[in-house]
Amino acid sequence: xxxxxxxxxxxxxxxxxxxxxSRPLFSVNKSYxxxxxxxxxxxxxxxxxxDWNEVYANYKKANRESKQKNDNDEKIAVFxxxxxxxGTAKRKNEIFRSKSANxxxxxxxxxxxGRGFKLPDNPLxxxxxxxxxxxxxxxxxxxxxxxxKMLCExxxxxxxxxxxxxxxxxxxxxxxELLLKYLALCVYANRHSEVFDVYDIMxxxxxxFDNAANGLFMRGFCMTERWKEALPILETIKKRxxxxxxxxxxxxxxxxxHGDIATAWALYNEILDTGIIPKQQTWQSLxxxxxxxxxxxxxxxxxxxYMRDNQIYPNESxxxxxxxxxxxxxxxxxxxxxxxxEPSAVCESCQVKLESLQLTEEEYRQxxxxxxxxxxxxxxxxxxxxxxxxxxxxAFVKQNPAFDVVIxxxxxxxxxxxxxxxxxxxxxxxQLKKQxxxxxxxxxxxxLQQSCKWDQRHMSLIQRRAHCFFTDNLTEDxxxxxxxxxxxxxxxxxxxxxxxxxxxxxxxxxxxxxxxxKWQRGHQLVLNTWILKKVHFQFQTIQDYDTIVQTDKTSWxxxxxxxxxxxxxxxxxxxxxxxxxx
Numbered sequence: 053x054x055x056x057x058x059x060x061x062x063x064x065x066x067x068x069x070x071x072x073x074s075r076p077l078f079s080v081n082k083s084y085x086x087x088x089x090x091x092x093x094x095x096x097x098x099x100x101x102x103d104w105n106e107v108y109a110n111y112k113k114a115n116r117e118s119k120q121k122n123d124n125d126e127k128i129a130v131f132x133x134x135x136x137x138x139g140t141a142k143r144k145n146e147i148f149r150s151k152s153a154n155x156x157x158x159x160x161x162x163x164x165x166g167r168g169f170k171l172p173d174n175p176l177x178x179x180x181x182x183x184x185x186x187x188x189x190x191x192x193x194x195x196x197x198x199x200x201k202m203l204c205e206x207x208x209x210x211x212x213x214x215x216x217x218x219x220x221x222x223x224x225x226x227x228x229e230l231l232l233k234y235l236a237l238c239v240y241a242n243r244h245s246e247v248f249d250v251y252d253i254m255x256x257x258x259x260x261f262d263n264a265a266n267g268l269f270m271r272g273f274c275m276t277e278r279w280k281e282a283l284p285i286l287e288t289i290k291k292r293x294x295x296x297x298x299x300x301x302x303x304x305x306x307x308x309x310h311g312d313i314a315t316a317w318a319l320y321n322e323i324l325d326t327g328i329i330p331k332q333q334t335w336q337s338l339x340x341x342x343x344x345x346x347x348x349x350x351x352x353x354x355x356x357x358y359m360r361d362n363q364i365y366p367n368e369s370x371x372x373x374x375x376x377x378x379x380x381x382x383x384x385x386x387x388x389x390x391x392x393x394e395p396s397a398v399c400e401s402c403q404v405k406l407e408s409l410q411l412t413e414e415e416y417r418q419x420x421x422x423x424x425x426x427x428x429x430x431x432x433x434x435x436x437x438x439x440x441x442x443x444x445x446x447a448f449v450k451q452n453p454a455f456d457v458v459i460x461x462x463x464x465x466x467x468x469x470x471x472x473x474x475x476x477x478x479x480x481x482x483q484l485k486k487q488x489x490x491x492x493x494x495x496x497x498x499x500l501q502q503s504c505k506w507d508q509r510h511m512s513l514i515q516r517r518a519h520c521f522f523t524d525n526l527t528e529d530x531x532x533x534x535x536x537x538x539x540x541x542x543x544x545x546x547x548x549x550x551x552x553x554x555x556x557x558x559x560x561x562x563x564x565x566x567x568x569x570k571w572q573r574g575h576q577l578v579l580n581t582w583i584l585k586k587v588h589f590q591f592q593t594i595q596d597y598d599t600i601v602q603t604d605k606t607s608w609x610x611x612x613x614x615x616x617x618x619x620x621x622x623x624x625x626x627x628x629x630x631x632x633x634x
Contacts, residue, residue, distance in 0.1 A: 455537075460530070461495030464547055474514075485517045494529050
């Protein structure tokens, strides 16, 4: 820093220093006052040593307050809701996603959608379309890119017609691919007469349609009086492959819309026979059909039992249809209410206790056996550990009394963003030990070596306060955690930020996957907050009720996906529909 700028700094420091305090960029050194005191220029106000001491003291005070506020903000900003609550993953992703990543994604989307040119608002002549192609930056596959853009922007049908007329005049024909994209545009715009026209054109030109075209024709026909023409198209698809849930949903919706309830239920039974999961639209159509047909009570209730058995949740629109159907049932009167507060083990509307999340003895035994055979010993055992290490760990677990909590040591230690990882792990172990729990820490051998992240004084304290087992550095320790927790009994919980999705996928069937997820939600402790230098943390609360469709004959409780909440497969809804018999 040259002497020529000292007067400028000293003159304006009183005015600029509040900005520095509110957003500190560097530490003020008291020795700066010595420099300013010695360089004296006329007509300039200078800080005395006393002034600098006062400024420095104020800065330190403001810095302490700012740091304390940031720590509090950090503590508040950490997600208080369960890691299994619907929408948590999306919120985390939005917070941690960088601006540059957003810009890159937007650039890719713009490129993919072909936004290098603007679609016309009105139909163009052949000459105008030709001129637009000649002036385009890239004329390669121009026709396909234009139709893709029309689909993305849901362009006016008349603009699309003028474009196809230009293509036909230029090339003498319109390709199957372009007709298919035009058909999709007509279906999305509910232009039924255009759908019929495209059907006649394509039927006269092509011997057969692919499944994409058949699906679009089915959807277009099912919204009109010609809905029954979709049935032979569905049969055509069956000859090649299994129809998609969307194919069935469109035809069932058409049947219900036009009063053919018997066909709708026959098609629904076909869906169940094929083993595919119906679309939400299908359930909504069937419940809406039940408003005028009281004979379908048992069949509609079977849908709710299907949701329960397969841990499926209706969306908000389906939940509204279910509520409307119950409230219009003849005989006993039902009343439906929506949950408004945070979920709890007792329904806030009717005070009925919800089903427990704890596994039965038989469920626990089945899960324990499958985790051992499918996760720990699976086909790729040698990629996870060695037989010698696995047998050594089994003997270690059996020779110790049952544990109350198993800690994924490396995973927990890595939750801290500053300070020593060993300190974070020590704090967690100490807190659990104070509660009188028997603790097992699973770690890796490199944690026992002194380093900037691993203080051996901390590790010695951890080994005194908990049982410890350290695997080789290349060993996958998650299966060891699951084995120790399940072997210790149904009371044992485990601490980890890992959601164990890979191990859940190893389960042999969907029923065991649901059982694993149920056990996990009732036994996994997730760290909620961490602040250093002094570590503060808390665990997310483990819910003690199961988030599943449930009934006791006098009431139904149905968790549903609220509109606007994107739920991942490892999350459960937070909103409930309560239905009680008056």
